[in-house]
Amino acid sequence: MTHTPYGYIIDNGQAVIDEPNAERVRMLFREYIKCGSMRAAAKKAGIDKTHSVIGRFLKNKVYVGTEYYPQIINENVFTKAQEIRGNNAKSQNRIGAYRPHPKGEIGTFTIRKVAVQYDDPYKQAEYAYSQITEVANE
Structure with missing residues (x-):
C-alpha cells in the first residue's frame, strides 16, 4: 500500500x-515554471x-490524473515542469539522472539465486549485491 499523494485525501x-x-x-x-528553483x-507555495x-x-x-486520482495539474504544465527539471539537470551537471536509455529503459539487471555465504547480514548483503550483473544491451 502506498501513501496518499499531497493534495489528495x-x-x-x-x-x-x-x-x-x-x-x-x-x-x-x-x-x-516561472523561476526554475524548487526551493x-x-x-512561495507555502510547502x-x-x-x-x-x-x-x-x-x-x-497530479495529471489517473483512474483513481482526479486531475490537479494539466498535462502541459506538468510537461513544462519536466522540461525545466531536465534543463536544470544539464546545467548543474546532473545529467546522468535524466539521460534517457536508448530503448526507453533504465537498464536490465539480473541476479541468480544467492547462496548464504556469511552469517553477518552486512557481509551477506555485500556479497549478494556483488552478484548483480547488467544484461548487455542489444
Whole structure:
C-alpha cells in the first residue's frame, strides 16, 4: 500500500482533491515554471518539505490524473515542469539522472539465486549485491 499523494485525501474509499493543499501544488508548479528553483517555488507555495520531497512532487505524474486520482495539474504544465527539471539537470551537471536509455529503459539487471555465504547480514548483503550483473544491451 502506498501513501496518499499531497493534495489528495481519501473519503469513503475515493481519492478526492484536498483543495487547500491542491492549490499549493498548483502554485508549486506555476512558481517552478516561472523561476526554475524548487526551493523558491515551494517557499512561495507555502510547502515546507525537503528538496527531495519537492522534487518528487514535481515528477509525480498522478497530479495529471489517473483512474483513481482526479486531475490537479494539466498535462502541459506538468510537461513544462519536466522540461525545466531536465534543463536544470544539464546545467548543474546532473545529467546522468535524466539521460534517457536508448530503448526507453533504465537498464536490465539480473541476479541468480544467492547462496548464504556469511552469517553477518552486512557481509551477506555485500556479497549478494556483488552478484548483480547488467544484461548487455542489444
